[in-house]
Amino acid sequence: MSKKYNVVLVGIGAVGAEMLKILDQRNFPIDQLKILARSSREEEIGGRTYEVRAAAEEELDGAHFVFFAGTEGAKGASATYAPPAIKRGAVVIDNGADFRLDPDVPLIIPEVNPEDIGKHRGLIASPNCSTIQMLMAVAPLYRVSRVTRIIASTYQAVSGTGRDAICELREQSPKVLAGELDIECHVYPHQIAFNVIPQIGSFKEFGFTTEEWKMDRETRKMLHDDSIRISTTAVRVPVFNGHAESVYIETEKPIVVERVREILGEAPGVVLIDDSENARYPMPIEASGEDGVYVGRIRRDPYVKNGLHLWIVSDNIRKGAALNVIQIAERMIADGLV
Ligand SMILES: NC(=O)c1ccc[n+]([C@@H]2O[C@H](COP(=O)([O-])OP(=O)(O)OC[C@H]3O[C@@H](n4cnc5c(N)ncnc54)[C@H](OP(=O)(O)O)[C@@H]3O)[C@@H](O)[C@H]2O)c1
Known part of the structure; x- marks a missing residue:
């Protein structure tokens, strides 16, 4: 047994x-x-x-x-x-x-x-939820060609802050819709319903927040690469569950978009939803409750050699x-x- x-x-x-x-x-x-x-x-x-x-x-x-x-x-x-x-x-x-x-x-x-x-x-x-979903998509590419630069912007759901933040969005939303002006804020420094807040954690070196530094430090540690340069803007959005990220990477050697799709299509835990013509791309409402890390909007940067853009969405409570x-x-x- x-x-x-x-x-x-x-x-x-x-x-x-x-x-x-x-x-x-x-x-x-x-x-x-x-x-x-x-x-x-x-x-x-x-x-x-x-x-x-x-x-x-x-x-x-x-x-x-x-x-x-x-x-x-x-x-x-x-x-x-x-x-x-x-x-x-x-x-x-x-x-x-x-x-x-x-x-x-x-x-x-x-x-x-x-x-x-x-x-x-x-x-x-x-790791931090935002680091997990970013690396689930970036690490398979890194194995093919070292990634030298990452610029990430996150759109993070309130569930990332825990139970009290979910309640805060739930309580504020009907009040804002009813036109109430005096909205109480307990969890975040500002109203989160129908708003976005460009602060997750407290402000540290170079004006980046603790959450933004986590993406850098944790990625370096897991990839065992201290030379990779990562800068992030982490933003709280009025979504109940499921973080989204716009991630720009530069690789040492070029990887064409078709090959990126192939690599990510085979990567364990990653699910490709990348059919822009039919308006198919990852979204929190579809990722919430699921185990996968969803990747789409894969495209080459028109101006930077070896630059690639990815859109990455995952359930921060589950895989995150x-x-x-x-x-x-x-x-x-x-x-x-x-
Ligand atoms: N939410 C996310 O997306 C996410 C992602 C990655 C990592 N994390 C991390 O996961 C952890 C939990 O986050 P969460 O979002 O689930 O928080 P949460 O909803 O606020 O829940 C916190 C839980 O911890 C319990 N607790 C607090 N202090 C305790 C203590 N001293 N001894 C025993 N239990 C204690 C609370 O007990 P009571 O129920 O009795 O109050 C509550 O059940 C945090 O470290 C967070 O940073 C969260």
Whole structure:
């Protein structure tokens, strides 16, 4: 009989809830499942009722895998409970940003750098959602010809901020439609309904935000290439779920558009929707709820030698977070690493 694992899930917000659905959908080999959050209660997800327990170190006893979908920061879920989980011998896989750039922590997209998984010392990090979908499309091209430059603009859904942001868009929208002028903003610094906000995270070096720097630092780490030059403008848009990205790349050697389509058509996890004549291209409303990273609008830059444009859309909660974490665990099981 194949082995089954004790799984602890910490956090049951936007990502945690999706993880439960995916564990179920993919028949993850679970012996015992425990769900931890800030408070104990029952939660109904995907037609099933789950017991949620208040997070505490002793709840991690006996876990083989601990998946983190909690909050980030010094007092966040991962910073508090990842070290005791590792001490107890569990493999920790974290959705958050706390450990992503730690040189001792592999940052993994299974389709991009699975060879790094084996370097873990108890903790593996899953990248930022925008980095994941960009690299799912860029890495297969990089393998054919090194990518030297990336300029990305993102159009990120509110689900990327979590449960409270989804509620904020839901609450603001009917008020704006009704002509109300006094719109309350709790999650974002500005109204998000019927607006776009060119700020995700806080402003750092050169005027780029933390989210924009994540695309740069995380990409360099996973491609093991510090010479690649990446600049991003990350924008929050009033879409419930599914991030979109306009990504411009320059490759060392030319790759013709037909060959780009061929490469991406064969890339695992990538789905081509690239039929402009029939108005077929990826969109969040079609990507939401799906596992694929959708790529379209593939075209050569008319002015820059070896320049290519891609339009990339994916469900940020699934491949951008929950699914990627579970795929890492599945890969570890398949490779006998746990
Ligand atoms: N949303 C995305 O698209 C996305 C993509 C990639 C990565 N991530 C990362 O995934 C993580 C989860 O994001 P989310 O969007 O699901 O957030 P969320 O909707 O705000 O949910 C956060 C969950 O974490 C729990 N939590 C918070 N502090 C905790 C603590 N100290 N101990 C135990 N549980 C705690 C909360 O518990 P209560 O329910 O009891 O309040 C809640 O269930 C974050 O690190 C985020 O950066 C998110």
